[in-house]
Amino acid sequence: MAKKIIFFLYFLLIAFSSAKAKMLIIEPKAITIRTFNNAKIDSLKKIPDFDYREDIVAETASLWQRFWNFVWYFFRKLLFDESTSTGRQSVLIILGIACIGFVIYKVLQMDNASFLSGTATNNPDFYYNKIENINELNFDEEIKKAISNANYRLALRLLYLKSLKELSGKNYIVWDASKTNSQYLRELKDQNMREQFGRLTLQFEFAWYGNFDLNQTDFSDAQQEFSSFQEQIK
Structure with a gap:
């Protein structure tokens, strides 16, 4: 009989505990509403590096940046634009x-x-395309003439040929009129020099073979890079 009473009391205790647990109310956590810092946003808007408008980028980009912007835009348009998927x-x-x-x-x-x-022929571009011996030209004089005539595309061509002449003079490359620019690049053993001359080669080929008309600003930027490279050769 005593066992039955103990079992009954134990059953009541369990039932009471379960009922009490069900009656517990779980209070929800307080929700914190986050807000934007308008002052911080306004300050970021004033920083030019965060201005991604395409018209602004086009106005301030160098010749090198404009080349890569064109390349990435073309492939992005071709590969990812849904409007061009069928074509x-x-x-x-x-x-x-x-x-x-x-x-x-x-x-x-x-x-x-x-x-x-x-x-x-009276076409200077034709003449410099067919040049056989870079040692025949006074590059500094010819570059000045091209700049004075605002023929910046030809001036860039002459800068490139002058770099080849100096590389050949220092035995970094072996000059041959039949060689390609890629062949000259492969002849450069110094990695830093090869990378720098590779960038100059891309700029030159983009302007010369792509018939890209350079303005004075474009040429000045390119001239600084060529000058830096020529200092490295010396």
């Missing part, structure tokens, strides 16, 4: 045709009648 195959076909056309155009240029016959 990507057509674009690739057009690019392939354009590359073939460019190769044909360059071959036809090599077969130019005046070049084969050895007759003179």
Whole structure:
């Protein structure tokens, strides 16, 4: 009998504890509402580095930055823009045709009648494209002439040839009119020099072979980089 009473009291204790647990009210945690610091936002807006408007970037970008901006914009538009997804195959076909056309155009240029016959031409760009011996030119004088005529594209070409002449004079490369710029790059053993000259080569080829018209600011920026590289050669 005593065991039954103990069991009954134990059962009541368990039932009471369960009921009390169910009656407990869990109070929700206080919610903290976060706000923006308007003063901080206004101060950040005044910092030029955080101004990502495309028109501002275009106005202040150097020739090198404008080149890469164009490259990234083109591929971003081609690969990720939904409006161009259905036409990507057509674009690739057009690019392939354009590359073939460019190769044909360059071959036809090599077969130019005046070049084969050895007759003179009044086009300075043509002359400097066909130059055989960089030691024949007084580069400083020719660069001054090009700048005075506001022919900054030709001046950049001469700066590049002058760099090749100085690299050849210091035996970093072996000059040969039939070599490509890529071949000269591979001849440079010093990694820092090769990387720097690689950037200059990209700038030059973008302006020269891409028929990009340089302004005075673009040329001044490029001239500083070439001067820095030529100091490294010395």
